[in-house]
Amino acid sequence: MKNYNRKAEIFQILSHPVRLQILDELRKREACVCHLQAVTGRPQAYVSQQLQLLRAADLVADEKEGQNVYYCLKDEFVKVLLFEALGPAGPPSHPPSCTCPFCSQEK
Amino acid sequence: MKNYNRKAEIFQILSHPVRLQILDELRKREACVCHLQAVTGRPQAYVSQQLQLLRAADLVADEKEGQNVYYCLKDEFVKVLLFEALGPAGPPSHPPSCTCPFCSQEK
DNA sequence: TAAATACATGCAGAGAAAGATATATATAGA
DNA sequence: TCTATATATATCTTTCTCTGCATGTATTTA
Numbered sequence: 001m002k003n004y005n006r007k008a009e010i011f012q013i014l015s016h017p018v019r020l021q022i023l024d025e026l027r028k029r030e031a032c033v034c035h036l037q038a039v040t041g042r043p044q045a046y047v048s049q050q051l052q053l054l055r056a057a058d059l060v061a062d063e064k065e066g067q068n069v070y071y072c073l074k075d076e077f078v079k080v081l082l083f084e085a086l087g088p089a090g091p092p093s094h095p096p097s098c099t100c101p102f103c104s105q106e107k
Numbered sequence: 108m109k110n111y112n113r114k115a116e117i118f119q120i121l122s123h124p125v126r127l128q129i130l131d132e133l134r135k136r137e138a139c140v141c142h143l144q145a146v147t148g149r150p151q152a153y154v155s156q157q158l159q160l161l162r163a164a165d166l167v168a169d170e171k172e173g174q175n176v177y178y179c180l181k182d183e184f185v186k187v188l189l190f191e192a193l194g195p196a197g198p199p200s201h202p203p204s205c206t207c208p209f210c211s212q213e214k
Numbered sequence: 215t216a217a218a219t220a221c222a223t224g225c226a227g228a229g230a231a232a233g234a235t236a237t238a239t240a241t242a243g244a
Numbered sequence: 245t246c247t248a249t250a251t252a253t254a255t256c257t258t259t260c261t262c263t264g265c266a267t268g269t270a271t272t273t274a
Binding site for chain 4: 139140141151152154155156158159171173174175176
Binding site for chain 1: 114116117121125191192193
């Protein structure tokens with residue numbers, strides 16, 4: 001039963017559209033919070049909350065770089081689940097509203 | 108976003124320990140409700156409720172055979188997820204309290 | 215040094231959904 | 245009639261979702 005509980009927790013985290021979208025974006029490339037804000041169309045505090053959840057579950061890693069904090073997906077099990085659920089990772093998004101280094105550089 | 112929503116629903120169903128246990132049992136072999144009752148240690152109405160959920164999500168198929176109703180896992184995607192989460196399916200359980208055909212036959 | 219940017223965190227509150235349990239009834243088959 | 249199962253209802257509690265807002269902190273830039 002303990003094994004079921006632990007796995008159920010991970011499924012629980014994946015059972016949310018916005019978190020799923022964030023994780024899908026992170027498996028394409030590391031991304032800062034403002035990028036995830038633009039991709040999901042959610043307010044900053046909300047995105048930070050979800051990221052806090054993902055950090056607490058040890059699914060993502062964060063690294064500060066200048067003003068920005070970059071997140072990346074570090075859990076291999078979740079990577080497999082995302083692949084099974086969504087197929088291979090697509091190209092990174094470029095929301096017009098995003099001004100992060102990656103997005104401005106590539107536009 | 109729609110794709111995220113649909114997949115999130117499936118993850119949501121898997122995010123529950125008892126449902127996970129039921130699905131794990133069903134991928135080993137078809138099972139009647141009384142068997143799942145014995146395996147999970149939950150009351151009949153409760154197990155039926157969860158099975159109703161699984162049926163509504165089209166993850167399991169049910170077939171009446173005499174008095175019993177046998178359920179089996181019919182969703183390939185869920186089978187893959189279970190394999191990734193729990194590894195290969197183990198041997199079917201034989202709870203002593205279960206009097207279903209399979210269990211009495213094999214004891 | 216001051217201001218702006220990016221992010222984290224906390225709190226409050228409303229509404230929705232989920233979990234658990236109990237109970238009662240209906241139905242089909244042996 | 246007995247058994248196995250489905251279904252419905254009700255209730256209670258807990259958790260989740262979302263929003264809004266306020267504040268703290270570190271870093272960069274002016």
